[in-house]
Amino acid sequence: MSDTPADRLARATPPTLARKVRGLSDRTIAWIFVAPTILLLLAINIFPLIWTIRLSFTNYRANRPNEPVEWVGLRNYERILTDPDIWQTMQATAHFLFWTLVLQVLIGFTLAWLINRKFRGNDLMTTLIVIPMMLSPAVVGNFWTFLYQPQIGLINYAVEFVTGIPASSFTMLGSVTLAPWAIVIVDTWMWTPFVMLICLAGLRSIPDYIYEAAEVDRASKWRQFWTMTVPMVLPFLMLAVLFRGIENFKMFDLVVLLTGGGPGDTTLLSSIELKREAFEKWRTGYSSAYAIILFVTVFGLASIYVKALNKVKER
The missing domain is CATH 1.10.3720.10 (MetI-like)
Structure with a gap:
């Protein structure tokens, strides 16, 4: 019997898990490996962008977090473009x-x-x-x-x-x-x-x-x-x-x-x-x-x- 790292890993895998993995398609396995990267990109890039867009329609000040935030609509954009x-x-x-x-x-x-x-x-x-x-x-x-x-x-x-x-x-x-x-x-x-x-x-x-x-x-x-x-x-x-x-x-x-x-x-x-x-x-x-x-x-x-x-x- 061969004793390579892959063989040892295969023997250590529980039979129920091995059956589930063998039942997965290549596309599903690919998504399992890609999913952590996608979630990380969403957390680092997409979420801050969406949050910034939301803040751009308010008068929020980071040094006054306890003050009520007012929704000002497009007023910030108008002030910037006319400044x-x-x-x-x-x-x-x-x-x-x-x-x-x-x-x-x-x-x-x-x-x-x-x-x-x-x-x-x-x-x-x-x-x-x-x-x-x-x-x-x-x-x-x-x-x-x-x-x-x-x-x-x-x-x-x-x-x-x-x-x-x-x-x-x-x-x-x-x-x-x-x-x-x-x-x-x-x-x-x-x-x-x-x-x-x-x-x-x-x-x-x-x-x-x-x-x-x-x-x-x-x-x-x-x-x-x-x-x-x-x-x-x-x-x-x-x-x-x-x-x-x-x-x-x-x-x-x-x-x-x-x-x-x-x-x-x-x-x-x-x-x-x-x-x-x-x-x-x-x-x-x-x-x-x-x-x-x-x-x-x-x-x-x-x-x-x-x-x-x-x-x-x-x-």
Whole structure:
């Protein structure tokens, strides 16, 4: 008689239970294994979402749990959508999203194209480039805050070299005009390697025989790039934009570490405003409505973008 772990488990199983298990279909057994995961997702994701939707129609305040909760209907949504300060934060978020995505795509794709040429030291260069992506946002925020210091910050001296403005007379993080760009620079430095890796995967998925056939047809390098490389890498590039767009829309920790949400409203992103409403002003019902509006905005834009991505993949 064999004595494998499976055999020992079979002998240890009570006969009545064994008969019941043998009577179950494969579909039922599959649901038994999947059910705990579904219940966990419902508990962690679905229930909080439903609860947030319910709170968004009330004037509930988390710091006053014993006060009566009043049903206010759509009043919170109306106040949010007609508040000019909210639209100002949306504008700051859109500015941050646009420039970070543009810079990360351009620089990330360029780096991927250069690394894909397989020069000497290729692996070492790739490792060095991806280091910023491995760091914690807290480390990156503190590191770049030091670089932006007016007395010893290297960035200020670089600006002084280019513009002639004394480095000790200003700080980028304290300037209403330059603070948003300071955040864009840090996020681009940190997450461009992510875009580069996805683009590199796309470039290396292109078969070599396609380029060999193009050379036989005497197609120039420039024509190969625009008619072969870019179209075949475009789905990977769009996927990177989708991931980075969703993450940057939720950007919070890095901005707070660098600027604390200031100066003014130029770096006040939607996520920071949501945190202020929920945990500083304690307007829980109002902030719940704000969170639902942000969720619908991200979900709607992402759905449209995914449809466009699928059309590009089908070409």
